[in-house]
Amino acid sequence: MNNKDIRELLAKVKNGNLEVDQAMGQLKDLPFSDLGYAKVDHHRSLRNGYPEVIYCEGKSNEEIKGIVTNMLERGNNILATRAEEEVYHALEELTDDIEYYERSKIIVIQQEEVAETESEILVVTGGTSDIPVAQEAVITADMLGNTVKRLYDVGVAGIHRLLGNQDKLKEANIIIVVAGMEGALASVVSGLVDKPVIAVPTSVGYGAHFDGVASLLSMLNSCASGLGVVNIDNGFGAGYLASTINRQIEQARNN
Known part of the structure; x- marks a missing residue:
């Protein structure tokens, strides 16, 4: 279930087309994924409006790949900070929708378009x-x-x-x-x-x-x-x- 699916689900509840308990049933596996070394918070976007951001320092490349793989399955845009170039090359194996900003050591994986604000x-x-x-x-x-x-x-x-x-x-x-x-x-x-x-x-x-x-x-x-x-x-x-x-x-x- 990705962000679009969640928004559609919430809209159905708001419009009275879906009961709250039915919606909760569909969301029951959403809160987090336990990878053993990390618990990926999939409710972050519901609570805060934005998906979880990955802080890369102190994590191995395999741990970061595991987290990113889990997040990719839900169609979210992904932001990874304090990422060395070797992390970027490891993540290149997972998706083509990736961009690395070497100077600021930040990785962006964009799977869905985001509308820009007027402000x-x-x-x-x-x-x-x-x-x-x-x-x-x-x-x-x-x-x-x-x-x-x-x-x-x-x-x-x-x-x-x-x-x-x-x-x-x-x-x-x-x-x-x-x-x-x-x-x-x-x-x-x-x-x-x-x-x-x-x-x-x-x-x-x-x-x-x-x-x-x-x-x-x-x-x-x-x-x-x-x-x-x-x-x-x-x-x-x-x-x-x-x-x-x-x-x-x-x-x-x-x-």
């Missing part, structure tokens, strides 16, 4: 070195069905680059700011706009930057209102959170 998510970086983390956010948000735009290399060391693109800031509904060094860009952007800003500190920086801790603390201590912060290098978390917010905006607009 835009804008991903902004302080520097070019922040792009791998930003790309993780972009791909995640795009995979989850959002319209995503980019504004790269507009850090505070040359703030005229950011101020010259304020139209892009105004057009977006949610902004993800990805920055290392002192992490000041998130505060500046949040001070310019009237919309949610999600800050992503990166591990880009010199010695006293402490692999991202400096920019993380700077973002957490920001005086700018409407600023939320995810963990260091967590582009996926930012893209997922932005998508969740954007989905609420779309639902409110359509109602």
Whole structure:
């Protein structure tokens, strides 16, 4: 049973064409698949609106292949993060509908089309070195069905680059700011706009930057209102959170 089947089943219940207990009978084998080393959560899309995402670090190639094989059977789109190239080559054996983004170490397997939102998510970086983390956010948000735009290399060391693109800031509904060094860009952007800003500190920086801790603390201590912060290098978390917010905006607009 894939996402389309589930949606059709729920629609039948809503329209009174199927009793709830009958629907539950059809769904009884859906909650999760026990592979021994992993329990693949097939109810995730029902609860959260999106299928489970595979975090690849610490898993063997065979374990990842087993999880992906199980998910492929249900027709879901699949997102695998922190995947080395060898993982990609292992998964190539399973499907042709696969794409690997080497710079951000993320794998996308797309089996069904996803409609893009009217509401835009804008991903902004302080520097070019922040792009791998930003790309993780972009791909995640795009995979989850959002319209995503980019504004790269507009850090505070040359703030005229950011101020010259304020139209892009105004057009977006949610902004993800990805920055290392002192992490000041998130505060500046949040001070310019009237919309949610999600800050992503990166591990880009010199010695006293402490692999991202400096920019993380700077973002957490920001005086700018409407600023939320995810963990260091967590582009996926930012893209997922932005998508969740954007989905609420779309639902409110359509109602």
